[in-house]
Amino acid sequence: xxxxxxxxxxxxxxxxxxxxxxxxxxxxxxxxxxxxxxxxxxxxxxxxxxxxxxxxxxxxxxxxxxxxxxxxxxxxxxxxxxxxxxxxxxxxxxxxxxxxxxxxxxxxxxxxxxxxxxxxxxxxxxxxxx
Numbered sequence: 217x218x219x220x221x222x223x224x225x226x227x228x229x230x231x232x233x234x235x236x237x238x239x240x241x242x243x244x245x246x247x248x249x250x251x252x253x254x255x256x257x258x259x260x261x262x263x264x265x266x267x268x269x270x271x272x273x274x275x276x277x278x279x280x281x282x283x284x285x286x287x288x289x290x291x292x293x294x295x296x297x298x299x300x301x302x303x304x305x306x307x308x309x310x311x312x313x314x315x316x317x318x319x320x321x322x323x324x325x326x327x328x329x330x331x332x333x334x335x336x337x338x339x340x341x342x343x344x345x346x
Contacts, residue, residue, distance in 0.1 A: 217276055220282055220293050223248065223251055233245070235258075236277060237277050259298065261334075261336070
């Protein structure tokens, strides 16, 4: 399934990306290309969180529906693909130092990610390097 992300930029800011079908799913990038890449990652991580919480994914809105809203005027639309899920998402219990967890949470917030999404992404990168 594909969802529409909206790229917007104010003078003196980075390129921001939001997903009308997923309120609260936002990200940014210093360049248009970085914003597009971050949009795909943000959508994937947001969907991971929804699935982990047992929520259903919304139906994708059409471009006409999204652009008909006045707040979306002047935005650039980009398609992001919802990731295919080959396995069930499971909840785990891990132990780590409190200060490390605080740093993880702060980094995740600053980058529009969830804790679970950030840890999953980091683990996937390590596993790809092995």
